[in-house]
Amino acid sequence: MDSTSADAATPRSLPRRYGPDDLARWVPEPNKRRGRTAFQRDRARVLHSAALRRLAGKTQVVTPGESTPAGQDSPRTRLTHSLECAQIGRELGQALGCDPDLVETACLAHDLGHPPFGHNGERALDEAAKSCGGFEGNAQSLRLLTRLEPKTFGPDGRSVGLNLTRAGLDAVLKYPWPRREDKHAYGAYDEDRAVFDWVREGADPGRRCLEAQVMDWSDDVAYSVHDLEDAVQSHRLDLVRLRDAGERRELLDLTVRRYRPDCVADELGEALDRLLALDFWPAGYDGSRRAQARLKNATSGLIGRFCLAAEHATRELYGTAPVLRYAADLIVPREIRLECAVLKAVTARYVMAREGAEQLRELQRTVLTELVELLAAGAPERLDASLRDDWIEADTDAARLRVVIDQVASLTDRAALTLHATLTTR
Structure with missing residues (x-):
């Protein structure tokens, strides 16, 4: 797709050292409101996304709502962690000369792809998704930003997610390489390689900005x-x-x-x-x-x-x-x-x-594994309405499984438990 963007034409207060290639969007868009930079628009899109809100119900270290020995029930969640990360990153980036809105956007978005139950859930989905290439939270973040989160559509009618700038997406890539056998962590699935290559255009392979x-x-x-x-x-x-x-x-x-x-x-x-x-x-x-x-x-x-x-x-x-x-x-x-x-x-x-x-983690892994099986068996009717077309249009079993994984990964901890209970009692 064309990588030019109206954002690059009128960056009223954006530092000039970020050039048109940095400000380009996968699908070009008109500038909707004067006075906002491209990176301010990126930040607003992530901040107002449903994916960010869902992090309030996803595990950081302990399950949201879990009581502590002191009787407290408000441990940090993925959302509060992301907000705190954003505050730290904004100030450090600004001190070095980076655009603060760009760094804050990356910090807010870095965990969007994490599934229910934290890294424990990530391991369970990686096992369940073996036949379609595995699961990785960072690769899921890119997929969510460029495909799953509804905001912008391309000329072909397909969703391009939040359609962030190239620099915005590149800043989210903690692991700037596609899925590889010699790397456990990676930044993009094979089916998202086109947008990944566009984001990384001109960058040294494997080097992070x-x-x-x-x-x-x-x-x-x-x-x-x-x-x-x-x-x-x-x-x-x-x-x-x-x-x-x-x-x-x-x-x-x-x-x-x-x-x-x-x-x-x-x-x-x-x-x-x-x-x-x-x-x-x-x-x-x-x-x-x-x-x-x-x-x-x-x-x-x-x-x-x-x-x-x-x-x-x-x-x-x-x-x-x-x-x-x-x-x-x-x-x-x-x-x-x-x-x-x-x-x-x-x-x-x-x-x-x-x-x-450990007993809790074992239960969580069972819930996610069975959810994948139950949703796949009842697809597309059991899938969320936003994902049914993706499942119908998929032309292989692996592609259809990826759609099921997309749904399970999007769930909050409580939603995963509730959906599992509903489907297993039918």
Whole structure:
């Protein structure tokens, strides 16, 4: 399709360093309202999408509505995580010279393709979708943005999703390569290769643009820091445990196994020691208002530490001029990445491995596996109205299965459980 766009013709306040190719849309559109940049339009489209709203009912680390040992029932969801990631990414990107609306759009959209029940659901759908090429949350995000979320249609009458700019879609690509046998994570399914190739036109194979790198680091920062806050506030983690020799050894071993196999426990132990020695590290937590404030200040301090380190290291290499797209890479010091990895392991050990969690995950995998089977057996009548035409037009069993996977992936946690209960009692 033609890659020119009216957005590129009148970028009234957009920095000139983003050119017409960056602003192009898969299907050209007229500029609907003066005064808004192409990236502001992208941000608005994601912000107002149904896919973003559905993230409110999707698991981040614990199931939405699940009670905690402290009796709280409002843990972070995929939506709150995405909003927090967006705030972090917007400020870090802007500090480096990236367009803040572009980075915020990428952060808001980066998890849109995640299915019910978080990464556990992703693994279940990958198994269920083997015969049509597997399932990957990041590839599903691109598919949703360029096909499934209803907004714009091409001259041939087919949906092109939100029809974001090329730079906007490229910034979402955490893994900028199509499905490959040697890569577990990837950014596009085979059937979405045409739009993926259009997005990546002119880019070095496998290289992420700077905005995507900022999004990815903001995702890591938000995940590691905010989930630590949730673990403490819910009383699943007493921070004193991190100073116990036995707990420390198990935590560091887990960090090596799951997040940093390139490290030894001693190097990660130094990272943990640096965190524990921070002036703002919360000494304890009893649920009081002062303790909540200390914990929130620690959260802010950690985010500032991780983002400023990346900003300063990047500036040290590239200077003070604005950098964007493929003119630079985000530099995150190794010691900072190790500190972030240790915090991820804290969540994995004290929240994800909580008592009863594996039994719950097994149930969730069963629900999604059976949902795929039940919907496929009753298609197209059992499919959502927005997907029935896709199923009817599909010319292979694999293509029809992909449509079923699209529906299951779109469900919230509660919707998946409810639909499964309805279909299994018929």
